[in-house]
Amino acid sequence: MSSEAKKVFIVGATSAIAKETARVYARRGCDLYLVARNENQLKSLTDDLKVRGASRVSFSVADLNHFNQHAQLVGQAAEFLQGLDIALICHGSLPDQQASEKSFELAQHEINTNGLSVISMLTELAEVFINQRQGTIAVITSVAGDRGRQSNYVYGSAKAMVSTYLQGLRGRLLPFNVHVVDIRPGFVDSPMTARFKKGPLWSSPIKIAGIIVKSIERKRHTVYAPFYWGIIMFAVRIIPEFLFKRIKF
Amino acid sequence: MEIHGWGRYPTVNADIDEPVDALSLSQLLQVQDQQQPAIPRGAGRSYGDSALAERVISSRFLDHFVKFDDAAGEIVCASGVTLEQILQISVPKGWFLPVVPGTRFVTVGGAIASDVHGKNHHLDGCFSEFVKSIGVMLASGETVQCSHTRQKNLFRATCGGMGLTGVILQATLKLSRIESAFIKQTALPAANLDEIFTLFEENAHSKYSVAWLDCLAKGKNLGRSLLYLGEHATDNNLELQDSFSVSVPFHSPGFLLNKYSIGVFNSGYFNLNKRGNGDKQLHYENYFFPLDRIHHWNRLYGRKGFLQYQFVIPTETAKEGISSVLREVSNKGKGSFLTVLKKMGQQNKNFLSFPLDGYTLALDFKYEQSLLPLLDRLDEIVLAHDGKFYLAKDARMNEQTFKQAYPEWEKFMKVRNQVDPDDRFTSLQARRLGLVSAPNGDRHVQ
Ligand SMILES: Cc1cc2nc3c(=O)[nH]c(=O)nc-3n(C[C@H](O)[C@H](O)[C@H](O)COP(=O)(O)OP(=O)(O)OC[C@H]3O[C@@H](n4cnc5c(N)ncnc54)[C@H](O)[C@@H]3O)c2cc1C
Ligand SMILES: NC(=O)c1ccc[n+]([C@@H]2O[C@H](COP(=O)([O-])OP(=O)(O)OC[C@H]3O[C@@H](n4cnc5c(N)ncnc54)[C@H](OP(=O)(O)O)[C@@H]3O)[C@@H](O)[C@H]2O)c1
Numbered sequence: 001m002s003s004e005a006k007k008v009f010i011v012g013a014t015s016a017i018a019k020e021t022a023r024v025y026a027r028r029g030c031d032l033y034l035v036a037r038n039e040n041q042l043k044s045l046t047d048d049l050k051v052r053g054a055s056r057v058s059f060s061v062a063d064l065n066h067f068n069q070h071a072q073l074v075g076q077a078a079e080f081l082q083g084l085d086i087a088l089i090c091h092g093s094l095p096d097q098q099a100s101e102k103s104f105e106l107a108q109h110e111i112n113t114n115g116l117s118v119i120s121m122l123t124e125l126a127e128v129f130i131n132q133r134q135g136t137i138a139v140i141t142s143v144a145g146d147r148g149r150q151s152n153y154v155y156g157s158a159k160a161m162v163s164t165y166l167q168g169l170r171g172r173l174l175p176f177n178v179h180v181v182d183i184r185p186g187f188v189d190s191p192m193t194a195r196f197k198k199g200p201l202w203s204s205p206i207k208i209a210g211i212i213v214k215s216i217e218r219k220r221h222t223v224y225a226p227f228y229w230g231i232i233m234f235a236v237r238i239i240p241e242f243l244f245k246r247i248k249f
Numbered sequence: 250m251e252i253h254g255w256g257r258y259p260t261v262n263a264d265i266d267e268p269v270d271a272l273s274l275s276q277l278l279q280v281q282d283q284q285q286p287a288i289p290r291g292a293g294r295s296y297g298d299s300a301l302a303e304r305v306i307s308s309r310f311l312d313h314f315v316k317f318d319d320a321a322g323e324i325v326c327a328s329g330v331t332l333e334q335i336l337q338i339s340v341p342k343g344w345f346l347p348v349v350p351g352t353r354f355v356t357v358g359g360a361i362a363s364d365v366h367g368k369n370h371h372l373d374g375c376f377s378e379f380v381k382s383i384g385v386m387l388a389s390g391e392t393v394q395c396s397h398t399r400q401k402n403l404f405r406a407t408c409g410g411m412g413l414t415g416v417i418l419q420a421t422l423k424l425s426r427i428e429s430a431f432i433k434q435t436a437l438p439a440a441n442l443d444e445i446f447t448l449f450e451e452n453a454h455s456k457y458s459v460a461w462l463d464c465l466a467k468g469k470n471l472g473r474s475l476l477y478l479g480e481h482a483t484d485n486n487l488e489l490q491d492s493f494s495v496s497v498p499f500h501s502p503g504f505l506l507n508k509y510s511i512g513v514f515n516s517g518y519f520n521l522n523k524r525g526n527g528d529k530q531l532h533y534e535n536y537f538f539p540l541d542r543i544h545h546w547n548r549l550y551g552r553k554g555f556l557q558y559q560f561v562i563p564t565e566t567a568k569e570g571i572s573s574v575l576r577e578v579s580n581k582g583k584g585s586f587l588t589v590l591k592k593m594g595q596q597n598k599n600f601l602s603f604p605l606d607g608y609t610l611a612l613d614f615k616y617e618q619s620l621l622p623l624l625d626r627l628d629e630i631v632l633a634h635d636g637k638f639y640l641a642k643d644a645r646m647n648e649q650t651f652k653q654a655y656p657e658w659e660k661f662m663k664v665r666n667q668v669d670p671d672d673r674f675t676s677l678q679a680r681r682l683g684l685v686s687a688p689n690g691d692r693h694v695q
Contacts, residue, residue: 014269016310041270044313044327051314051324051338191269191310198250 005029005055007081009074011064011121012091014041016190017140020209021088026054033077034059036091056080064091065112067120074124083132086216087125089118089139094192100154107154115158119165126169129178136216137173138181139166143224145184146233150248163222170221181215182222183208186229201228252305255547256296257554258616258644261677263303265290269310271418275390277306278673286675289412291359292331294352296557297644298677299363299411306416308358315419319344322424323381328358328417335422340533341487344424347379353538358417363641364409364602368457368479368537371594375602377408381421385414388673392418406664409602411640413665413674413684429482430489432457432536438523442472442575446568449476449592449608456480457536463515464588464612465508467579471572474590475522479536490532496544503551506615511584550615556644558624559603559611561593562636567608570634574610574627581623585612600661603639611642621645640678648683658684 008025010018013034022032026049034057036042042059049057058080062069078084095110118139129135144152145159163182170180187193187202203226211225224230239247253260266287268274287304308329315325319342324335332346333353339345350365359365361383364375382396385407393415395404407414437452439445445460452458457479466473540546547555562570571590578585589611596605614620628650631638637654638646652658662684672685679685 038270040272044270044315047315048313051317051326053338191267194267 005031006085007031007033007083009033009035009077009081009084009087011035011073011087011089013059014038014045015090015092016192016205017185017188017208017212018088018090019045020205021090021212022049022054023052024209024213025086026050026052026057029053029055031056031081033057033080035062035064035073035077037061037063064117064121065109067117070117070120070124074121074128078128083135084125084128085135087129087135087137088212088216089121089137091117092140092142092192095154097152097154110154111158111161113158114155115161118162122165122169126173126178129173130176133176134178136179136181136219137169138183138212138216140183140185140212141166143184143186143229143233147236147244179219181220183212183215183225184222184229184233185225186232201232252290252293252301253554254293254295254297254300254644256556256613256616256642256644257547257550257552258556259298259301259677261298261301261303263301263305265305265307267307267309271386271392274306274311274386274416274418278386278388278390286673288674288676288679289358289362289416291329291356291362292354294355294359295363295641297642298681299640299643300359301677302675308356308416311358311418314338317342322426323421324424325419325421326357327419328361329356331356332360336533337489339424340427340430340489343427343487345427345481345533347373347423347425348376349537351538352541353534354541357420357422358412361408361417361420362410362412364597364599365641366593366604368459368591370604371453371458371592372456374594375408375597375599375604377404377599377602378597379423379425380408381423383407383417383421384419385416386418387415388669388671402664403668405599406601406661406668409599409640410661410665411601411678411684412676413679414668415674427481427487429484430487430533431482431484431530432479432533433482433528434531434536435478435528436522437476437478438519439472439474439476441466441470442568442572445472445474445476445590446608452476452478453592458592460590461518462588462590462610463519464575464585465512465515465579466519471575471579473519475519482530490534492534492542494542494544497546497548500548500552501550503553503615506550506586508582508584511586514586515584550613553616555613555615556620556624557611557613557642558627559609559639559642560627560631560636561603561605561607561609561639562631562634563605563607566634566636570630570636571608571610573630573634577626577630578612578623583614583620583623585614588612600657600664601640601655603637603641605637607636609639611639640682643678646682648681651682662686 008030014036039061046057093113100107141163142159144156145163148156166182185208189202190205208225215223252263285304287306288302290300290305290307311327311329313327317324322344348367360376364377366375384392386392455478460474460476462474591609593604
């Protein structure tokens with residue numbers, strides 16, 4: 001295997017962003033292990049990655065809200081790949097904010113999907129990475145986690161939880177030569193946002209995939225994708241709260 | 250969202266659905282029952298309104314490869330895969346697409362639905378000749394496999410059928426062997442139309458041929474052109490190229506493209522190259538897809554967009570017909586920035602495929618109101634010479650003209666009435682050309 005060919009584990013692999021990221025690794029001849037809940041899509045993605053150049057690809061089907069399966073999933077991946085160079089967590093869901101304001105059950109479900117399931121997965125991954133003393137864990141969070149906006153704070157708070165968790169995890173894993181990347185995309189034109197009106201700030205999943213791969217290579221910490229979201233979110237963060245609470249966005 | 254074809258004329262406000270697999274597409278077709286009809290859409294590289302409707306089904310996420318047999322040279326992929334993606338995988342393994350249009354950014358679905366032709370049509374025919382089989386999802390949600398031998402009529406209606414029989418989901422394509430990623434090009438100048446027709450006939454054995462024509466040359470220079478011939482090189486270099494490209498970031502003011510600037514460009518180009526730059530070796534990307542290096546080049550025509558006008562006339566009357574068209578254009582003082590002439594080969598059996606044994610000319614015109622009567626006049630000239638028009642470029646031809654040019658439209662409609670009796674797949678073009686069962690298609694218009 002060449003130095004470019006890594007062992008890559010992707011969670012939420014059927015997400016549009018994950019698919020494009022997997023394709024970049026496939027072209028480099030990597031081995032991949034995929035987890036997602038849609039079996040047919042996983043099968044077709046597996047074939048696709050092989051045609052595009054991946055050397056070995058396999059997958060498991062799982063609903064990631066079944067936390068008790070996570071240890072097994074990570075074990076299967078590490079076994080198939082014989083160690084992990086890169087673990088990328090991509091799954092997520094965009095809640096109906098208004099509905100989840102009124103139903104705690106719904107809010108809990110969304111926080112499970114976007115927050116706790118990721119933390120559960122990270123708990124298992126940390127063990128494997130600590131033992132091998134190398135590798136990179138990357139997670140897609142969101143700019144929505146940077147500040148709680150009226151229109152999207154259930155999702156935002158779950159993403160913020162993950163981002164905060166990653167900061168701590170990064171320090172904990174440093175002595176073990178394991179790196180942690182937090183990818184915060186802005187607007188991405190994927191199935192998740194199918195019903196939104198698109199404008200100039202929107203990026204394609206391919207573009208975000210390129211940024212993810214580069215950020216992992218360059219061992220970046222927190223990455224706004226694309227970079228201008230860093231500037232936008234800086235501006236959003238410095239708005240004084242007495243004003244911010246009046247803004248309906 | 251407002252969408253348009255490559256010519257940016259016309260535009261329509263559309264709802265876009267982007268199914269991620271066959272299941273989500275069939276669910277979509279079920280819900281859509283109560284809703285407006287829709288049209289499949291690939292990369293939106295057709296110039297006019299063939300992929301436009303108030304509702305479109307995009308193949309953007311139907312973009313996975315299924316299998317590549319690099320011993321047999323056969324590739325299976327979903328319809329939203331682009332020709333570029335195929336070439337990136339196949340070329341390093343010594344396989345090329347047997348037919349490619351002038352841009353590699355089209356999807357497999359779009360290439361089949363327009364049954365596209367390339368610079369080798371005179372020898373090899375259309376894209377569909379190399380399609381081994383396709384899976385089409387009909388309005389009912391059922392997926393049917395068809396090929397040259399199986400469900401023949403559905404195949405003949407779908408290849409060239411402009412998305413009106415259903416959504417092509419997947420295709421098996423035959424590839425052809427190459428020993429190099431490079432093309433040996435020969436350029437030959439022609440002083441006028443007689444010369445270029447003679448050159449085409451003399452070089453009919455050449456694998457690839459296409460001529461660039463100076464559309465503003467008049468009188469004895471009418472048809473002044475440069476013929477580009479090409480053969481696959483054999484130097485065993487199968488490397489991909491790091492594509493360099495630039496982008497036109499915004500609309501240029503449309504007035505920049507006028508009779509004078511077009512004249513300067515065209516005669517300058519001809520004079521630069523008239524001695525024939527002889528032989529040179531070009532990477533396949535530069536030979537087949539020179540325009541792909543400028544992203545959004547369609548913005549050069551300004552906000553109102555532009556129209557392509559492409560027709561074919563049978564060999565016997567081709568020279569006469571083409572010279573009448575060129576004269577009419579120049580009499581009306583209109584200029585075409587890029588004018589392309591090409592010899593075509595045998596017509597195939599698909600009901601709506603464009604090519605026939607003859608010569609095809611493609612012109613492009615900046616959109617302006619005064620253009621439309623000129624194009625109507627050109628339609629008459631082409632029809633008088635037994636010609637026909639390419640649907641992938643069309644945005645304005647009328648129903649009568651279409652039906653005269655495509656006598657097999659009735660056979661097409663027979664298949665369509667079987668697979669889509671309720672006009673669930675309908676484009677602006679299909680309504681305009683009377684390719685819907687409901688008269689004028691206005692049953693569904695909001
Ligand atoms: C620079 C340039 C050069 C070109 N050169 C050539 C050339 O040399 N020869 C040539 O033949 N053409 C040429 N074309 C035209 C182009 O090849 C065709 O218009 C082609 O159909 C575009 O494919 P697309 O994926 O963009 O499809 P779209 O433009 O999105 O759609 C075109 C048609 O295909 C249908 N369609 C798309 N996807 C599907 C699907 N999955 N299932 C069913 N129907 C579908 C649509 O309904 C529509 O009717 C050129 C275009 C450009 C912009
Ligand atoms: N799109 C944006 O604008 C945007 C912006 C910022 C951040 N993000 C983040 O980017 C990541 C990727 O999203 P995307 O844009 O690529 O959207 P996407 O294509 O809709 O991907 C979301 C994926 O998450 C999966 N998923 C959701 N719940 C799951 C569960 N319980 N178990 C297993 N899988 C589950 C979905 O699986 P199914 O297909 O089976 O439902 C889907 O594959 C997400 O974390 C998202 O929050 C997106």
